[in-house]
Amino acid sequence: MLKLSDIKNNKYLVNFLYLIFFIFFVGTIAFPFIWQFLNSFKTQRDLFSVPPTFWPTEWTLENYIDAFTRQPFLSYIKNSFVIAILSTFLSITIGSLASYSISRTNIKFKKTYLLLLLSITLLPPITIVNPLYMLMRSLNLLNSYLGLAIVNTIFGLPLAVWFLSGFFDTIPKELEESALIDGATIFQAFYKIIVPLVIPGIFTVSILVFIAAWNQYLFAQILNPLRVRRTITVGITLYQTDYTIPWGTISAASIIVTVPLLILVLLLQRKIISGMLEGGVKG
Amino acid sequence: MKSKDKMGYLFIIPSLILIFALILYPVFNTLYLSFFNYRVQTMALGKTFVGLRNFIKIFNDETFFKSLKFTLLFTVVAVSMETIIGMIFANIMNRKLPGQGIIRTSVLIPWAIPTIISGLMWKFMYSQQYGIINHIFLKLQFIKEAIPWLSDSFVAVIAVIIADVWKTTPYMSLLILSGLQTIPIQLYEAAAIDGANRKDIFLKITLPLIKPVLSVAILFRVLATFRIYDLIAVLTSGGPANATQSLSLYTIKTYFDFGNIGYGAALATVTFIISLLISLLFLDSLKSKLE
Numbered sequence: 421m422l423k424l425s426d427i428k429n430n431k432y433l434v435n436f437l438y439l440i441f442f443i444f445f446v447g448t449i450a451f452p453f454i455w456q457f458l459n460s461f462k463t464q465r466d467l468f469s470v471p472p473t474f475w476p477t478e479w480t481l482e483n484y485i486d487a488f489t490r491q492p493f494l495s496y497i498k499n500s501f502v503i504a505i506l507s508t509f510l511s512i513t514i515g516s517l518a519s520y521s522i523s524r525t526n527i528k529f530k531k532t533y534l535l536l537l538l539s540i541t542l543l544p545p546i547t548i549v550n551p552l553y554m555l556m557r558s559l560n561l562l563n564s565y566l567g568l569a570i571v572n573t574i575f576g577l578p579l580a581v582w583f584l585s586g587f588f589d590t591i592p593k594e595l596e597e598s599a600l601i602d603g604a605t606i607f608q609a610f611y612k613i614i615v616p617l618v619i620p621g622i623f624t625v626s627i628l629v630f631i632a633a634w635n636q637y638l639f640a641q642i643l644n645p646l647r648v649r650r651t652i653t654v655g656i657t658l659y660q661t662d663y664t665i666p667w668g669t670i671s672a673a674s675i676i677v678t679v680p681l682l683i684l685v686l687l688l689q690r691k692i693i694s695g696m697l698e699g700g701v702k703g
Numbered sequence: 704m705k706s707k708d709k710m711g712y713l714f715i716i717p718s719l720i721l722i723f724a725l726i727l728y729p730v731f732n733t734l735y736l737s738f739f740n741y742r743v744q745t746m747a748l749g750k751t752f753v754g755l756r757n758f759i760k761i762f763n764d765e766t767f768f769k770s771l772k773f774t775l776l777f778t779v780v781a782v783s784m785e786t787i788i789g790m791i792f793a794n795i796m797n798r799k800l801p802g803q804g805i806i807r808t809s810v811l812i813p814w815a816i817p818t819i820i821s822g823l824m825w826k827f828m829y830s831q832q833y834g835i836i837n838h839i840f841l842k843l844q845f846i847k848e849a850i851p852w853l854s855d856s857f858v859a860v861i862a863v864i865i866a867d868v869w870k871t872t873p874y875m876s877l878l879i880l881s882g883l884q885t886i887p888i889q890l891y892e893a894a895a896i897d898g899a900n901r902k903d904i905f906l907k908i909t910l911p912l913i914k915p916v917l918s919v920a921i922l923f924r925v926l927a928t929f930r931i932y933d934l935i936a937v938l939t940s941g942g943p944a945n946a947t948q949s950l951s952l953y954t955i956k957t958y959f960d961f962g963n964i965g966y967g968a969a970l971a972t973v974t975f976i977i978s979l980l981i982s983l984l985f986l987d988s989l990k991s992k993l994e
Contacts, residue, residue: 449809452824471838517714525711542982544930546951547975551729574725606710635817637933653819667827674820685815697881
């Protein structure tokens with residue numbers, strides 16, 4: 421009898437500890453975001469009150485208006501969006517072609533190629549930032565959509581090839597062979613038979629490349645400094661001046677950028693997690 | 704050659720062109736320029752070969768050593784904390800308990816938020832006067848007076864580490880979880896029948912079996928942390944007094960603020976060589992990734 425109650429107590433204790441962990445974990449992870457969210461609706465007085473007030477004493481949309489009027493924020497959003505879409509498109513196109521060769525044909529130097537791809541993920545971007553800057557300048561691609569998108573593409577390529585070649589491997593060879601016997605060219609077999617079957621994989625890679633491109637800062641700052649082609653990540657750091665940091669405006673701008681991203685992530689979390697785990701460990 | 708293999712070469716060419724133009728050429732260009740004196744201000748005069756002089760200068764450059772020391776310290780502490788906390792989280796997430804869905808969902812929040820924005824979030828939370836962190840700590844009586852989180856050289860290092868651990872631990876725990884889930888439950892059952900205790904089970908079953916996943920994860924985290932730029936650029940800009948200046952930040956400043964391309968290239972080369980050495984340490988786990 422005694423033993424049974426011991427086990428029971430132990431179980432309650434474990435559950436209790438788990439509850440504490442749960443609150444602590446979810447709380448710590450979510451708090452900065454919730455705090456930013458509340459701050460975006462606060463007046464100047466609330467933001468800079470000592471001690472800080474948790475809830476806004478007065479809810480205001482002032483910060484959201486400021487976010488769009490102090491800087492051309494809408495144009496930053498457009499730039500980030502166009503560049504991220506372009507990066508995704510290029511990574512998928514170039515990546516799925518390469519994945520097909522790796523998975524389906526007997527080309528030489530496959531290992532060397534995969535090693536090259538791996539080295540991209542290991543390479544510190546700082547090593548190539550200046551040559552890329554000079555290259556883009558000589559190609560007249562500074563402050564362009566394409567220049568930054570190409571750079572994002574090369575960093576998305578390892579993930580795309582790893583993930584997609586794994587997908588290609590799962591498709592039975594007979595499907596393609598029967599298409600070839602029916603008189604299709606290899607290229608037709610590729611984009612009419614194979615590509616439609618790997619759409620789920622393409623979708624997962626697209627989300628991950630899109631998010632990485634959307635979050636790009638280092639190259640966005642160096643390659644696209646001009647206001648007309650500036651991306652969100654760069655623009656959002658420029659609300660502050662030497663004298664003031666308008667935290668309300670910055671919070672509002674952060675929320676505008678983050679909320680669509682979080683909705684996307686929460687809706688597609690299964691795919692994202694599988695992509696993150698499968699496509700290698702990219703930070 | 705079969706026509707299909709010809710197609711294979713054709714299909715791989717676009718990606719090869721990108722790799723050569725955007726990775727290999729730039730790497731060699733940086734190595735090459737590190738042997739020259741080359742400045743934006745005197746670009747019209749061209750570059751002059753100076754041999755190893757840039758590297759000799761690095762060895763006498765206090766700012767470089769300060770940045771290197773900070774970057775290494777930051778990498779070791781942050782990655783260790785991420786790994787240990789990630790391991791604990793992953794073990795809890797691996798149990799069949801209620802609310803796991805919420806945990807796994809919330810794990811993705813810090814990962815999805817752009818580093819720049821998480822840096823801005825933490826910057827305001829760290830504010831000495833208006834920041835919520837000091838407020839909570841004072842309320843809970845953890846501290847007696849407000850901490851100057853970002854303006855004290857020592858505390859600022861801790862502040863940067865906390866912000867980084869917040870951002871990357873969830874991701875680490877997902878990776879470790881994926882390793883844990885590959886361990887067949889029968890192994891644990893058998894061990895329990897044999898009377899093994901928790902510590903033995905962890906050290907002799909769990910750890911060896913997740914080692915491949917773990918070592919690759921740690922390698923990628925070490926390299927990613929070693930090249931840290933975004934978080935520091937927005938959180939501290941390397942201050943106070945260069946206390947949190949990472950190698951990447953110093954290199955970017957040398958290139959684009961001081962316009963010293965030759966010296967910047969030498970700094971980038973040193974960063975490259977250190978990353979290469981770190982990768983070689985993990986060669987075995989990388990090999991498993993290629994197979």
